[in-house]
Amino acid sequence: MNKRFSAILIPIISVLIALAISTVIILLIGKNPLTAYSALIRGSFGSKQAIADTIIKTTPLILTGLAVGFGFRAGVFNIGAEGQMVMGALIAAAFAGNFGFLPPIIAIPLTILIAMAVGAGYAAIAGFLKAKTGAHEVVTTIMLNWIATYFASYMVTGPLKVGSGTPKSPEIANSAQLPILMKVGAIEVSAGIIIAVVAAIFMYILLNKSTTGYEIKAVGFNPYAAEYGGISVSKNIILAMAISGALAGLAGATELMGVHHRFLGELSGGKGFDGISIALIGQNNPIGIIFAALLIGALRTGSNEMQFVGVPKHMVMIIQGIVIFLVAADRIVRTIMIRKKVTK
Amino acid sequence: MYAVEMVNIVKKFPGVLANDHVTIRIKKGEIHAIVGENGAGKSTLMNQLYGLYHPDEGDILINGQKVTIKGPKDAIKNGIGMVHQHFMLVDTLTVAENIVLGSEPVKGLNFDIKEARKQVKELSEKYGLFVDVDAKIEDIPVGMQQRVEILKTLYRGANIIILDEPTAVLTPQEVEELFEIMRKLKSDEKTILFISHKLHEVMEISDRITVMRLGKVTGELETSKTNPKEIARHMVGRDVVLRVEKAPHKSKEKVFEIKDLVVKDNRGLVAVNKVSFDIRKGEIVGIAGVAGNGQTELVEAITGLRKIEDGKIYFEGKDVTHFTPKQLRELGLAHIPEDRLKHGLIEEFEAYYNVILGQHYKPPFSNGTFLNHKEIFEYTKNIMEEFDVRPRRIQHLGGNFSGGNQQKLVVGREIRMNPKFLVVAQPTRGLDVGAIEFIHKQILKMREMDVGILLISMELEEIFSLSDRIIVMYEGEIMGEVKPEETTVEEVGLMMTGQRLVEARRG
Amino acid sequence: FKAIMVTDTGGLGDKSFNDGTWAGVKRAAAELGIDAQVIQSYEQADYVSNLTKAAQEIQKEPDGGIVYAVGFMMTDALFEVAQQFPDVYFAGIDIAPSSDNVPPNVICFLFKEQESAFLVGYIAAATTRANKVGFIGGIPIPPVERFRYGFETGVKVFNDLHGTNVQIIKGYTNQFSDPKKGKDLALSQFAEGVDIIFHASGACGNGVIEAAKEKMVSLVGKDDLKSILEYAFEKGGYFAMGVDVDQDYMAPGVVLASAMKGVDTASYLGVKWAYEGNWTPGIHKLGLAENGVRMSPMKYTKGLVENRTLAELAYLVTLIKKGILTVPETEEALKSFRTPNIVFPF
Amino acid sequence: MRVLEAIFLVFINPLFYKITLTAATPLIFASLGGVYSEITGVVNIALEGIMLMSAFTSVVFTYLSGNVWVGVLMAVISGLAFSWIHAWGSIKWAGNQVVLGTALILIAQGVTGFLMEPIFGKPGQTDFVGKVEELKIPGLSNVPFFGKIFGELSPFVYMAFAAVAFSWWLIYKTKLGLRMRAVGENPEAADTLGINVFGIRYFGVLMSGVWAGLAGAYLSIGEVGHFRELMTGGRGFIALAAMILGKYNPVGAMLASILFGASSAFANQMQSSSLIHVSATVKPLFDMIPFILTIIVVAGFVGKSRAPKADGIPYEKAS
Numbered sequence A: 001m002n003k004r005f006s007a008i009l010i011p012i013i014s015v016l017i018a019l020a021i022s023t024v025i026i027l028l029i030g031k032n033p034l035t036a037y038s039a040l041i042r043g044s045f046g047s048k049q050a051i052a053d054t055i056i057k058t059t060p061l062i063l064t065g066l067a068v069g070f071g072f073r074a075g076v077f078n079i080g081a082e083g084q085m086v087m088g089a090l091i092a093a094a095f096a097g098n099f100g101f102l103p104p105i106i107a108i109p110l111t112i113l114i115a116m117a118v119g120a121g122y123a124a125i126a127g128f129l130k131a132k133t134g135a136h137e138v139v140t141t142i143m144l145n146w147i148a149t150y151f152a153s154y155m156v157t158g159p160l161k162v163g164s165g166t167p168k169s170p171e172i173a174n175s176a177q178l179p180i181l182m183k184v185g186a187i188e189v190s191a192g193i194i195i196a197v198v199a200a201i202f203m204y205i206l207l208n209k210s211t212t213g214y215e216i217k218a219v220g221f222n223p224y225a226a227e228y229g230g231i232s233v234s235k236n237i238i239l240a241m242a243i244s245g246a247l248a249g250l251a252g253a254t255e256l257m258g259v260h261h262r263f264l265g266e267l268s269g270g271k272g273f274d275g276i277s278i279a280l281i282g283q284n285n286p287i288g289i290i291f292a293a294l295l296i297g298a299l300r301t302g303s304n305e306m307q308f309v310g311v312p313k314h315m316v317m318i319i320q321g322i323v324i325f326l327v328a329a330d331r332i333v334r335t336i337m338i339r340k341k342v343t344k
Numbered sequence B: 001m002y003a004v005e006m007v008n009i010v011k012k013f014p015g016v017l018a019n020d021h022v023t024i025r026i027k028k029g030e031i032h033a034i035v036g037e038n039g040a041g042k043s044t045l046m047n048q049l050y051g052l053y054h055p056d057e058g059d060i061l062i063n064g065q066k067v068t069i070k071g072p073k074d075a076i077k078n079g080i081g082m083v084h085q086h087f088m089l090v091d092t093l094t095v096a097e098n099i100v101l102g103s104e105p106v107k108g109l110n111f112d113i114k115e116a117r118k119q120v121k122e123l124s125e126k127y128g129l130f131v132d133v134d135a136k137i138e139d140i141p142v143g144m145q146q147r148v149e150i151l152k153t154l155y156r157g158a159n160i161i162i163l164d165e166p167t168a169v170l171t172p173q174e175v176e177e178l179f180e181i182m183r184k185l186k187s188d189e190k191t192i193l194f195i196s197h198k199l200h201e202v203m204e205i206s207d208r209i210t211v212m213r214l215g216k217v218t219g220e221l222e223t224s225k226t227n228p229k230e231i232a233r234h235m236v237g238r239d240v241v242l243r244v245e246k247a248p249h250k251s252k253e254k255v256f257e258i259k260d261l262v263v264k265d266n267r268g269l270v271a272v273n274k275v276s277f278d279i280r281k282g283e284i285v286g287i288a289g290v291a292g293n294g295q296t297e298l299v300e301a302i303t304g305l306r307k308i309e310d311g312k313i314y315f316e317g318k319d320v321t322h323f324t325p326k327q328l329r330e331l332g333l334a335h336i337p338e339d340r341l342k343h344g345l346i347e348e349f350e351a352y353y354n355v356i357l358g359q360h361y362k363p364p365f366s367n368g369t370f371l372n373h374k375e376i377f378e379y380t381k382n383i384m385e386e387f388d389v390r391p392r393r394i395q396h397l398g399g400n401f402s403g404g405n406q407q408k409l410v411v412g413r414e415i416r417m418n419p420k421f422l423v424v425a426q427p428t429r430g431l432d433v434g435a436i437e438f439i440h441k442q443i444l445k446m447r448e449m450d451v452g453i454l455l456i457s458m459e460l461e462e463i464f465s466l467s468d469r470i471i472v473m474y475e476g477e478i479m480g481e482v483k484p485e486e487t488t489v490e491e492v493g494l495m496m497t498g499q500r501l502v503e504a505r506r507g
Numbered sequence C: 001f002k003a004i005m006v007t008d009t010g011g012l013g014d015k016s017f018n019d020g021t022w023a024g025v026k027r028a029a030a031e032l033g034i035d036a037q038v039i040q041s042y043e044q045a046d047y048v049s050n051l052t053k054a055a056q057e058i059q060k061e062p063d064g065g066i067v068y069a070v071g072f073m074m075t076d077a078l079f080e081v082a083q084q085f086p087d088v089y090f091a092g093i094d095i096a097p098s099s100d101n102v103p104p105n106v107i108c109f110l111f112k113e114q115e116s117a118f119l120v121g122y123i124a125a126a127t128t129r130a131n132k133v134g135f136i137g138g139i140p141i142p143p144v145e146r147f148r149y150g151f152e153t154g155v156k157v158f159n160d161l162h163g164t165n166v167q168i169i170k171g172y173t174n175q176f177s178d179p180k181k182g183k184d185l186a187l188s189q190f191a192e193g194v195d196i197i198f199h200a201s202g203a204c205g206n207g208v209i210e211a212a213k214e215k216m217v218s219l220v221g222k223d224d225l226k227s228i229l230e231y232a233f234e235k236g237g238y239f240a241m242g243v244d245v246d247q248d249y250m251a252p253g254v255v256l257a258s259a260m261k262g263v264d265t266a267s268y269l270g271v272k273w274a275y276e277g278n279w280t281p282g283i284h285k286l287g288l289a290e291n292g293v294r295m296s297p298m299k300y301t302k303g304l305v306e307n308r309t310l311a312e313l314a315y316l317v318t319l320i321k322k323g324i325l326t327v328p329e330t331e332e333a334l335k336s337f338r339t340p341n342i343v344f345p346f
Numbered sequence D: 001m002r003v004l005e006a007i008f009l010v011f012i013n014p015l016f017y018k019i020t021l022t023a024a025t026p027l028i029f030a031s032l033g034g035v036y037s038e039i040t041g042v043v044n045i046a047l048e049g050i051m052l053m054s055a056f057t058s059v060v061f062t063y064l065s066g067n068v069w070v071g072v073l074m075a076v077i078s079g080l081a082f083s084w085i086h087a088w089g090s091i092k093w094a095g096n097q098v099v100l101g102t103a104l105i106l107i108a109q110g111v112t113g114f115l116m117e118p119i120f121g122k123p124g125q126t127d128f129v130g131k132v133e134e135l136k137i138p139g140l141s142n143v144p145f146f147g148k149i150f151g152e153l154s155p156f157v158y159m160a161f162a163a164v165a166f167s168w169w170l171i172y173k174t175k176l177g178l179r180m181r182a183v184g185e186n187p188e189a190a191d192t193l194g195i196n197v198f199g200i201r202y203f204g205v206l207m208s209g210v211w212a213g214l215a216g217a218y219l220s221i222g223e224v225g226h227f228r229e230l231m232t233g234g235r236g237f238i239a240l241a242a243m244i245l246g247k248y249n250p251v252g253a254m255l256a257s258i259l260f261g262a263s264s265a266f267a268n269q270m271q272s273s274s275l276i277h278v279s280a281t282v283k284p285l286f287d288m289i290p291f292i293l294t295i296i297v298v299a300g301f302v303g304k305s306r307a308p309k310a311d312g313i314p315y316e317k318a319s
């Protein structure tokens, strides 16, 4: 089978199988699957608002997917995109609150840069420890995630706290907010999606066209051969973690500057972890990651609409889980497809 | 009476007909050699006998009985044992554990390690296969690993033992020992299938020979009635020059020098102890020695891959002692590593990326930031053409080339760097005679171009035929330095076992 | 007419404002014979879109309706969306607008958690035999902190009026969903010599209550209400204090009292006002006086508290209702709080 | 130095050790589960999900049967069943083990949340359904110091340590354990010796379900007697870290779990200390202690932890 063709077909068929399985469950709880699924589609692509929602949800998923995917390409398992995203957004929020005096042309890139630098630095801790002491990055990044969570919680209930409501940082300056591409009612689609796509293109170029990408991949595939070829292994491990962290930080930046305009306790909301499955569904390929993120983003948006017809939100988690499972074990789907063909 | 008959075996892989109606018959109690070029289909054939692959067509008969071998389990039941071309050992387990794995002695619920050790020891003594039963595989030399593999088959009571290229990684002494063992096994009524690329070995040990080429059997020969030339012709389809001719070395200019070098191994023990020597332009210095006597560490230290504890290294008179691999390459050092899969290649990289490793950041392959793929592709095509790398496909992944072709790719890359100094370690390990001939020619061509060459090899024949000077190492020290034309294999062999030159000369 | 409630990411089943709001909305819906629906949010980014969708649903109704935004996390989203739909009523539960000019279609219900916490704090101080009581919060968000201010004030007032020196140990679980974490923290406080712990930590509190029960049962040696109460009456023991709803039932005899928050009352009122057109926009802070908060009736444990204390408490409630005693609502107010001159009329 | 005094008081307080043990117990079980799976070569990031499922099932069946031990048994069975899905996807279908794991976590969160309403009639959390009684060792509770630690402990704590001893024996002293280690390191080699690689891997993954199942049961009916959505609180991931930190060895994993349990008990005790007065807003910082400590330990003392060579790589038989 054509490789590219099956890369598209498998997720689609996985979704169909997942829907078939959940049809049973929906019938069991006494709802009409057809109404449910038409709500799912309506909710994700059926209207301007739905599309806006889908884009908003897809944006950070692309970026965390890229972050984790980049790590995989470089031979590191960055399970810490969550923490890097939080730290990037948190510190950027702390600064960007005071950027009122700067014009957007400076304030926006500067805020992005801070978030990326913080994400990079935070991830580089794990990279540094791996390179210098051999500490496993899965252990260190899991720990760093928790530290980031508690640190952020401390910051927004303590030093950065504003107002009496939500634990949150002050609103960032208007000049540091991302321009709005599309506004549907109160739903604003910011330029974040453009940033995410640019980041994907950047990652593609970095990995496939640049000398740095060559070195990072070499270290990821075979550190001994890389060293033999004059490539510094520890430098590239740290660099790879840092770039991965920068992408996660960027995810934090787009959420901060394009969606919430301030740091909130739940800003990351598991998107760093989502990045793992998105990266792998997208086969660590920037273009694949965009589509994987879109798939998950659309499922999540559509799920909210499904609630209006009485299907609880947990149903969608199950559907998502099954889709991801089937994409991972794609041979199940392939086998089903081949059998179909044979019987025909 | 045949112990094994494989009749009309056909085995296809996607795009490759690996065995094309192969018929081979092995008599009980004989040592039967199978020879053939790289990729001729020898391992594939043996893997089917051992149940790892299943023939698309054809029959397998054991002791005259037709059998179906679904997996190694069936093979073991039929008394077949196999020592694979790439060892099948569990690095983190001990020798005894590896040997008994799969049919472990038990005491109550426990795995009876005592009994296992006892049985292994008995077996090892019976056949003179010395092993350290309690050592972990990752800590023992390849020669011992080989013995472990043989013990594995004996432990399972194999009567038919397949040895797939067992000598590729052994020293001449170890090869001698292995032959001793094989003779012992033969006298014990065991049938042995022996695959090798080294014709003199085949001549020495086998009773009969099957030659394969491109998936077909091209000849069945009685060893006593043939000669290496004839075998080689069957294998390659043409005459092969097994001896090389070279002009005497002239230059006096030092290109490389090491003084009192001290290097430690992975366990922190001194592996290279105060070694000094130099290499001149257009000169090949061969280092002979039994594996594990510091050669690996020496090469790694020289090429910047291992920390140097003490001593100095000079490159064209310049102190380069603690230089990184990159700095050394910049100065003109090239390195054909002994382990092509560990150091030489990135299996996941396409041929074209493997070919620029080490020069990837330099023009014309890169402008410092971006790679120039057009140049890279062009360059790769040239190298593949010049070094006859097959398949001639620049996008082929490094790991998907056959071993011989991987080696050609690495050799091509390093030679085309136009180095001033070339370190070559085990350049022809596992290669067929045609490929060996080719690589030797390339090394000599570099010598003609005034490159200083350090050659490390366990093949004494290779060392003798290529080197201008031979240095012998034992336990990290130099035992002596000789000229090939002024010494004998025996003398070098004695030094390799720890006698200094003077003592060796004294006899 | 329709009422739609949008939960925060905590979702239904939090035994706190989401559940409470939903209970009130359902009650109102049943009474008024209207439709009620709930939409749960998966993540923060859902708030705006879920509120928007809810408002759009309402717009489809011929006679309008009301949208509930639940939880402090939804503050910003609520005001953004409410501005877009001036013809739809919005009610925020536990939502404090950042400015005072609330749009005319919005009502915000806030609670004076500190007032009910004051009462349990006073009881705790009166009942402790270790002279040490504990507070366990979830994430130190404003409602949690208001509970703490009230609890601390209750203890302080008791100390001042009775010349005791009951100390408070404070801790946070920093989350709301891991009962084991609450239990471990509670055990740590017990190990520090505390004998009564008041929690405001969501589901972590289940663990706090379990810790108290475990300690108590181990002291008593039996696990029935009668033995526990008999032992506690004689020798004291370990107690937890519940939050938001009456948590007595979770461990009868071990939950000394609960600081209750009438979220359901508020949401019930909101629906009713909107339906009847009796709409007063703005912030509604519900305290003891408004029946928005109260202390649990202490169904099992009343006997463990001296009658005099209960009487004092009743008197203090009237003082608070009258505004004579103001329980601090902020950290600053807590710091500067001085016990007023209170003379019990008995 | 009040801080030093407070620290000293923590270490002489027997209850600190007791809390350490109970905090470590779920991590020991779960990390043990990780060890079984990963030494046979299957990455099991799904521990969190398995724990959650089992925490839920044990509560459901305790609720239905009124007997906590039925709950424990069903937790083990559901752990087996759920990990079987992981095994099926990653062994039979050679799927990407990390993705399968994350998928299973999502499914576990979805399924447990989804079933709350139909089974218990309300979402979010259940009421108290019953709890496994603590084990009282009669004479012991009077022994000073140790009595306070071991006098009354949940049987799960003892089970955890017994499980470690059992696992150590199974993995290092039996023929099965030898084969497990061989399969995780070099499945081809094991295969050529006639060992059923798939079978061994299934065993490893299923056993990880058993242990993670017990971890889940402990969290619900072992400790708090009810179920709450997402109540595992990331312990599956911490267990994963403990397993790596413990170098894929049951005893190592146990020590890492204890380290983690001790540091979180320490953090709790410090934040509860009446000797040090810190403002409420600073208290969250105490929760960072275990994580920072772990990083220091893994970077400073443990160094490289080498995964089994074939860990995460699906084994595919040639044909």
Ligand SMILES: Nc1ncnc2c1ncn2[C@@H]1O[C@H](COP(=O)(O)OP(=O)(O)OP(=O)(O)O)[C@@H](O)[C@H]1O
Binding pocket: B038, B039, B040, B041, B043, B390, B391, B396, B399, B400, B401, B402, B403, B404, B405, B430, B431
């Ligand atoms: N996974 C694969 N995908 C594509 N081609 C492959 C793959 N594996 C092997 N090949 C092809 O098979 C051929 C030989 O592979 P193999 O490693 O068996 O070589 P060999 O015959 O043992 O030769 P040598 O002795 O030189 O190593 C090569 O041409 C290689 O391109």
Ligand SMILES: Nc1ncnc2c1ncn2[C@@H]1O[C@H](COP(=O)(O)OP(=O)(O)OP(=O)(O)O)[C@@H](O)[C@H]1O
Binding pocket: B013, B014, B016, B017, B018, B036, B037, B038, B039, B040, B041, B042, B043, B044, B045, B085, B402, B403
């Ligand atoms: N797994 C495989 N997949 C695809 N092709 C294969 C595979 N294994 C072997 N082949 C093909 O079969 C041919 C025969 O390979 P085989 O390994 O049997 O050669 P060989 O004679 O043992 O070579 P060598 O002397 O290098 O060991 C190879 O050239 C290769 O093209």
Ligand SMILES: [Mg+2]
Binding pocket: B042, B043, B044, B085, B164
């Ligand atoms: Mg072969």
Ligand SMILES: [Mg+2]
Binding pocket: B039, B043, B085, B402, B403
């Ligand atoms: Mg080969």
